Amino acid sequence: MNTPKVKKGILLVNLGTPDSPATPDVRKYLREFLMDKRVIDIPFISRWMLVNLIIAPFRAPKSAKTYQELWEDRGSPLMFYGTDVQAALQQSLGEDYVVALGMRYQNPSIQVALEELRKNDVGEILVIPLFPQYASATTGSVADKVMEIVKDWQVIPTIKFVEQFLEEELFIATIKERALPLMEQTDYDHFLFSYHGVPERQIHKASNGGYCKLNDKCCATYNKKNKYCYRAQCYQTSRLIAAALGIPEEKYTVAFQSRLGKDPWIQPYADELLKQLPAMGHKKVLAFSPSFIADCLETTIEVGDEFKEEFMEAGGEQWDLVESLNNHPLWVECLKQIVLKNQSDLVNA
Numbered sequence: 001m002n003t004p005k006v007k008k009g010i011l012l013v014n015l016g017t018p019d020s021p022a023t024p025d026v027r028k029y030l031r032e033f034l035m036d037k038r039v040i041d042i043p044f045i046s047r048w049m050l051v052n053l054i055i056a057p058f059r060a061p062k063s064a065k066t067y068q069e070l071w072e073d074r075g076s077p078l079m080f081y082g083t084d085v086q087a088a089l090q091q092s093l094g095e096d097y098v099v100a101l102g103m104r105y106q107n108p109s110i111q112v113a114l115e116e117l118r119k120n121d122v123g124e125i126l127v128i129p130l131f132p133q134y135a136s137a138t139t140g141s142v143a144d145k146v147m148e149i150v151k152d153w154q155v156i157p158t159i160k161f162v163e164q165f166l167e168e169e170l171f172i173a174t175i176k177e178r179a180l181p182l183m184e185q186t187d188y189d190h191f192l193f194s195y196h197g198v199p200e201r202q203i204h205k206a207s208n209g210g211y212c213k214l215n216d217k218c219c220a221t222y223n224k225k226n227k228y229c230y231r232a233q234c235y236q237t238s239r240l241i242a243a244a245l246g247i248p249e250e251k252y253t254v255a256f257q258s259r260l261g262k263d264p265w266i267q268p269y270a271d272e273l274l275k276q277l278p279a280m281g282h283k284k285v286l287a288f289s290p291s292f293i294a295d296c297l298e299t300t301i302e303v304g305d306e307f308k309e310e311f312m313e314a315g316g317e318q319w320d321l322v323e324s325l326n327n328h329p330l331w332v333e334c335l336k337q338i339v340l341k342n343q344s345d346l347v348n349a
């Protein structure tokens with residue numbers, strides 16, 4: 001008699017987005033997001049006052065307007081591309097797997113996604129936080145939440161976490177596929193890799209023993225020792241994309257965007273740097289956003305619209321943004337390869 005196969009669970013997790021672009025939903029999203037101790041890593045009382053008395057009330061109406069610009073018929077791109085990729089990965093992996101999608105903040109929650117896997121009696125779970133580079137505020141926070149939930153289960157399944165995937169061949173290949181049509185059309189004189197920033201303090205905390213000096217010499221070396229320095233991972237991602245596209249070192253710059261608050265964040269700051277480019281003779285620029293796997297507020301609006309406006313005002317002539325991986329079939333194949341590399345033989349042995 002054939003015993004039924006135990007399925008393997010795949011949990012894809014992205015950051016999350018508001019349920020709608022209306023101010024109350026944006027406020028709710030910002031509150032949950034920014035009250036995460038790994039995102040604003042200050043003592044609880046100070047964080048609570050900052051988020052609930054200052055950031056959420058003042059930022060929510062402003063952010064809601066921006067979300068209204070971003071919103072499409074299918075909703076927030078971060079959400080609907082997530083659903084597309086979940087369905088395509090499920091189709092590609094077949095019935096031995098159950099692929100669930102959860103969002104770290106708001107909906108569908110990680111709790112709901114994990115319940116779906118539990119309902120399907122999966123014997124093991126591979127968690128893939130959808131962030132190419134490891135940061136405590138993103139990948140770390142996803143792991144934190146998953147463990148907080150499963151710790152209360154009667155049967156805790158085998159759980160494995162993917163920490164980063166910036167070196168995955170198909171991740172780089174998908175970005176190349178996205179950029180090539182633009183590069184064939186325009187002879188860009190410079191390339192900007194703009195990554196989401198984090199406070200400098202978070203890099204220091206992550207670098208046990210303080211190996212990260214947060215300078216270019218330190219972060220230009222990417223090896224086992226500083227593998228978890230988020231800034232070093234961003235430089236490494238840029239090197240890999242540049243090599244795949246044949247972009248020489250002097251033709252690209254790495255920068256960090258979306259600083260929040262007054263504390264120092266990792267530098268150079270993208271919004272300051274891009275204004276200097278035209279004066280340096282870099283008038284046609286192609287921007288990449290390789291810390292995001294799906295288009296979102298930070299790519300489409302910040303890099304695609306706001307940075308473009310600032311660049312043009314500073315004397316630039318052309319500014320284009322490379323589309324995120326979104327629902328590209330090669331990206332789905334990349335996720336499949338990540339799954340296959342990480343699957344254990346335990347369950348169906």
Ligand SMILES: C=CC1=C(C)c2cc3[nH]c(cc4nc(cc5[nH]c(cc1n2)c(C)c5CCC(=O)O)C(CCC(=O)O)=C4C)c(C)c3C=C
Pocket residue numbers: 015016017018030038039040059063076078131135137138196197198199202258260291292295296297298
């Ligand atoms: C790519 C990884 C991300 C890191 C690292 C990260 C850190 C981080 N973010 C904030 C504050 C905000 N981020 C916001 C939006 C946002 N952030 C990421 C990703 C990372 N954040 C994404 C994908 C998005 C877009 C979500 C969407 O719905 O499109 C926002 C909200 C937007 C706004 O109101 O402007 C804030 C605020 C901090 C403090 C932080 C610290 C480590």
Ligand SMILES: [Fe+2]
Pocket residue numbers: 196258
């Ligand atoms: Fe963010």
Ligand SMILES: [Fe+2]
Pocket residue numbers: 211212213214215218219226229231232
């Ligand atoms: Fe470093």
